[in-house]
Amino acid sequence: MGLLQFTEKGIYCKQAKVYIDPWKPVDYAIITHAHADHSRWGNKFYLSHHLSKPIIQHRLGQDISIESMEYGERRTINGVGFSFHPAGHIIGSSQVRVEYKGEVWVASGDYKLENDGFCTPFEPVKCDVFITECTFGLPVFKWKPQEQVFAEMNTWWQKNKFEGKATILAGYSLGKAQRILQGLDPSIGKIYTHGAIEKTNEIIRNMGVKLNETIYVESEIKKKDFEGSLIIAPPRSLGTSWQKKFPAYEVGMASGWMNVRGTRRRQSLDRGFVLSDHADWDGLNSAIKATDCEKVIVTHGYTNIFSKWLNDKGIETQAESTEFEGELAEVGQGKEDKEA
Amino acid sequence: MKDFVQLFNQLDQTTKTSRKVAVLKSYFDTANDEDKLWTIGILSHRRPKRSVRTALLRVWVAAEANLPLWLFEESYHIVGDLAETIALVHPNLESKNDKSLSEWIQFIIDLKPLSDEEQKGKVLWVWNQLNEKERFVFNKLLTGGWRVGLSQKLMTRALAQHAEVEENSLTHRLMGNWRAETTTYNELIESSNPADQLSKPYPFYLAYALEGEVQELGDVADWQAEWKWDGIRGQIIIRNNELFVWSRGEELVTEKFPEFQELLEAVPDGTVLDGEIIPFQDGKPLSFATMQTRISRKNVSKGILKSAPIVMIAYDILEFEGQDLRETPMLERRRILEKLVQYQESNKLLISNILWVNSWEKLIEVRTKSRENNAEGLMLKRKDSTYKTGRKKGDWWKWKVDALTIDAVMIYAMRGHGRRANLYTDYTFAVWDDEKLVPFAKAYSGLTDKEIKRVDAFVKKNTVDKFGPVRSVTPELVFEIAFEGIAKSSRYKSGVALRFPRIHRWREDKPAKEANTLDDLMRMLDEFG
Numbered sequence: 001m002g003l004l005q006f007t008e009k010g011i012y013c014k015q016a017k018v019y020i021d022p023w024k025p026v027d028y029a030i031i032t033h034a035h036a037d038h039s040r041w042g043n044k045f046y047l048s049h050h051l052s053k054p055i056i057q058h059r060l061g062q063d064i065s066i067e068s069m070e071y072g073e074r075r076t077i078n079g080v081g082f083s084f085h086p087a088g089h090i091i092g093s094s095q096v097r098v099e100y101k102g103e104v105w106v107a108s109g110d111y112k113l114e115n116d117g118f119c120t121p122f123e124p125v126k127c128d129v130f131i132t133e134c135t136f137g138l139p140v141f142k143w144k145p146q147e148q149v150f151a152e153m154n155t156w157w158q159k160n161k162f163e164g165k166a167t168i169l170a171g172y173s174l175g176k177a178q179r180i181l182q183g184l185d186p187s188i189g190k191i192y193t194h195g196a197i198e199k200t201n202e203i204i205r206n207m208g209v210k211l212n213e214t215i216y217v218e219s220e221i222k223k224k225d226f227e228g229s230l231i232i233a234p235p236r237s238l239g240t241s242w243q244k245k246f247p248a249y250e251v252g253m254a255s256g257w258m259n260v261r262g263t264r265r266r267q268s269l270d271r272g273f274v275l276s277d278h279a280d281w282d283g284l285n286s287a288i289k290a291t292d293c294e295k296v297i298v299t300h301g302y303t304n305i306f307s308k309w310l311n312d313k314g315i316e317t318q319a320e321s322t323e324f325e326g327e328l329a330e331v332g333q334g335k336e337d338k339e340a
Numbered sequence: 341m342k343d344f345v346q347l348f349n350q351l352d353q354t355t356k357t358s359r360k361v362a363v364l365k366s367y368f369d370t371a372n373d374e375d376k377l378w379t380i381g382i383l384s385h386r387r388p389k390r391s392v393r394t395a396l397l398r399v400w401v402a403a404e405a406n407l408p409l410w411l412f413e414e415s416y417h418i419v420g421d422l423a424e425t426i427a428l429v430h431p432n433l434e435s436k437n438d439k440s441l442s443e444w445i446q447f448i449i450d451l452k453p454l455s456d457e458e459q460k461g462k463v464l465w466v467w468n469q470l471n472e473k474e475r476f477v478f479n480k481l482l483t484g485g486w487r488v489g490l491s492q493k494l495m496t497r498a499l500a501q502h503a504e505v506e507e508n509s510l511t512h513r514l515m516g517n518w519r520a521e522t523t524t525y526n527e528l529i530e531s532s533n534p535a536d537q538l539s540k541p542y543p544f545y546l547a548y549a550l551e552g553e554v555q556e557l558g559d560v561a562d563w564q565a566e567w568k569w570d571g572i573r574g575q576i577i578i579r580n581n582e583l584f585v586w587s588r589g590e591e592l593v594t595e596k597f598p599e600f601q602e603l604l605e606a607v608p609d610g611t612v613l614d615g616e617i618i619p620f621q622d623g624k625p626l627s628f629a630t631m632q633t634r635i636s637r638k639n640v641s642k643g644i645l646k647s648a649p650i651v652m653i654a655y656d657i658l659e660f661e662g663q664d665l666r667e668t669p670m671l672e673r674r675r676i677l678e679k680l681v682q683y684q685e686s687n688k689l690l691i692s693n694i695l696w697v698n699s700w701e702k703l704i705e706v707r708t709k710s711r712e713n714n715a716e717g718l719m720l721k722r723k724d725s726t727y728k729t730g731r732k733k734g735d736w737w738k739w740k741v742d743a744l745t746i747d748a749v750m751i752y753a754m755r756g757h758g759r760r761a762n763l764y765t766d767y768t769f770a771v772w773d774d775e776k777l778v779p780f781a782k783a784y785s786g787l788t789d790k791e792i793k794r795v796d797a798f799v800k801k802n803t804v805d806k807f808g809p810v811r812s813v814t815p816e817l818v819f820e821i822a823f824e825g826i827a828k829s830s831r832y833k834s835g836v837a838l839r840f841p842r843i844h845r846w847r848e849d850k851p852a853k854e855a856n857t858l859d860d861l862m863r864m865l866d867e868f869g
Contacts, residue, residue, distance in 0.1 A: 263762070305414045
């Protein structure tokens with residue numbers, strides 16, 4: 001039996017009686033990051049990174065029992081050492097390193113390798129067994145540097161502004177929205193946010209993290225005021241009556257799925273930008289290599305294909321099914337948390 | 341080709357037709373004549389013939405990208421588009437070449453006679469010259485099957501604006517047998533007397549489906565009703581002692597229907613007929629399934645001519661004695677047509693009879709007999725109408741009967757392609773045969789995006805077994821499947837094949853046990869097959 005095992009409640013450490021990102025209620029949950037599919041409701045106790053804690057509390061209630069740690073800090077439970085290491089996915093996102101009697105396992109949660117200039121960049125952690133996501137575990141997924149994507153977005157926003165239109169850009173409320181906000185050129189025009197994003201921004205600002213200026217889309221704002229501005233909105237708000245507030249506009253979406261023409265067209269978007277908070281094909285492969293691990297366990301994404309690829313390359317790999325959703329929520333296919 | 345790639349991306353980035361037309365017009369305004377000609381060719385499905393086998397392309401690109409072939413194939417399966425998958429996995433990101441569109445197409449045409457090895461060298465060279473977006477477009481030209489998301493109608497509109505010619509006459513010019521390889525832009529669009537007018541069909545007038553009550557059309561006396569035949573819409577052209585058969589999809593299908601050659605004798609020169617080509621024997625239409633066995637074959641064998649005989653049921657005449665009749669009112673055209681069909685001797689040409697009724701109520705009753713007459717419903721045409729171009733509201737309506745339906749259990753699911761690559765969207769359905777479920781149809785359209793998501797979640801949580809891309813699931817969900825026809829078939833275990841099966845609605849109110857049975861299906865086969 002391994003140090004961590006996959007049970008119907010989640011990834012379980014028997015020795016410490018602790019779960020990582022459980023999908024059913026447990027006594028002790030270690031949380032990699034604050035996205036809804038990883039930090040779920042109903043656990044008796046939560047342990048997260050400092051920067052995840054206020055977001056989790058906002059989503060699950062101030063009355064939950066939660067503690068937090070810094071990256072690199074260690075907590076020992078019944079002889080098992082747990083520590084957080086930057087995953088680079090969103091603010092506060094962590095890989096969980098688990099050590100017992102010299103054996104080291106790392107559960108990655110979600111991660112990306114590119115430094116997005118906002119959250120703490122990914123750091124590879126040496127281990128014996130690496131539990132990894134593979135949301136984009138196909139060789140067709142290759143990301144361009146974010147500078148290039150932001151430049152494309154800026155050009156598009158400017159063009160829309162020139163035509164007197166508003167620009168609606170959709171991205172997940174927690175993570176993508178802030179990355180867009182910090183990446184785009186605020187000198188082009190005003191930046192408005194949907195309520196779900198503004199709430200997340202407020203929590204992040206309250207933690208002392210600086211974000212560019214945003215204006216919450218309130219009902220009193222006149223249609224005309226939106227002309228030439230950028231509106232950041234969660235994907236689930238697209239195609240709803242919420243959009244009626246705006247004058248003529250174009251709609252874009254930022255997601256790794258936009259790399260495939262089919263998913264782009266399915267959304268009937270004006271523009272799809274390939275920008276993901278998950279590792280691309282090369283990223284997954286190099287992250288795995290950097291761990292020096294002996295064994296890989298893949299949890300969500302194209303698990304069958306990716307594990308066969310690794311096994312064929314001589315890296316022992318198994319696929320486990322979990323209830324993590326990866327970036328599905330990005331294209332409106334997951335269950336994005338309404339409040340966050 | 342950079343301008344063409346940009347055109348493609350701009351067309352791809354918008355869903356608004358006015359914008360598409362504007363983008364295409366501005367491309368035409370700056371492109372040279374060869375590129376314009378090829379763009380028209382591509383957008384009207386006249387690409388050069390495929391010159392390289394796609395099986396080879398897969399092997400080549402997998403090797404170039406250092407991927408095992410199976411991984412490339414899996415990726416292709418999920419992306420759903422070969423040209424795109426190749427473009428994405430190939431490592432080169434830099435654009436190093438700027439041949440024009442027509443130069444690349446010539447390059448592709450020149451590949452045709454080369455050996456596999458020579459082709460390989462050239463194709464690998466190209467892939468390495470182009471960035472991802474350009475590579476995608478090149479691959480599309482190379483492999484074919486390109487849906488650009490721009491109808492021929494919109495293309496014609498943009499071209500009409502660019503060339504400053506009238507849209508309807510341009511539509512007519514663009515029809516027929518021309519190829520970009522053998523004509524010039526000037527000959528096709530600008531010259532006053534195009535060389536190959538001979539084979540050119542007229543643009544088809546297409547009917548909209550009737551909405552609302554039939555009584556709203558006004559006085560029944562102003563309308564003519566006919567059966568809506570279930571066959572292939574076609575035009576037969578007899579000019580200069582040559583005969584051409586065109587399908588509605590603008591395909592020249594003369595060779596598929598050798599029976600019609602005898603009309604060269606029977607029908608006067610300078611005639612164009614519009615009608616339905618249907619399988620027909622002993623004075624009666626046969627089911628469309630008979631036709632399908634015939635059109636799916638490459639060669640029309642003697643056996644097929646015998647087992648699937650066809651006729652043309654003409655319902656309109658567009659040209660007579662070399663004169664374009666499209667502006668002549670329908671009653672008058674009908675009189676000419678009746679005379680022509682009556683006095684000719686071929687039994688391959690029939691006329692679509694008019695259903696005489698004096699009230700809408702009577703017509704509603706007649707319509708209920710559609711299936712017995714192997715018709716899909718009724719066509720309603722205004723008696724004084726001219727023959728219009730394309731789909732126009734007002735004068736012609738199709739009034740189909742409701743589809744047949746059956747409640748079935750979903751037993752297998754497959755991931756969708758392309759647009760739905762992340763979701764289980766393709767399902768196989770079964771009916772009960774005692775305690776067993778017998779699969780009888782596949783369907784994938786008809787659910788809303790929300791429903792698809794829920795079914796997808798169900799599939800992922802209720803997978804019993806996986807074989808390749810297919811998952812078998814707990815037989816629990818019941819769907820009402822609608823279809824247009826039913827015929828005997830050895831392809832499914834059930835022994836029947838459905839025509840146009842699609843999901844009509846999700847029967848969340850029905851437990852799997854209450855779905856229909858194989859006996860029910862057989863009864864439908866007896867009645868409508």
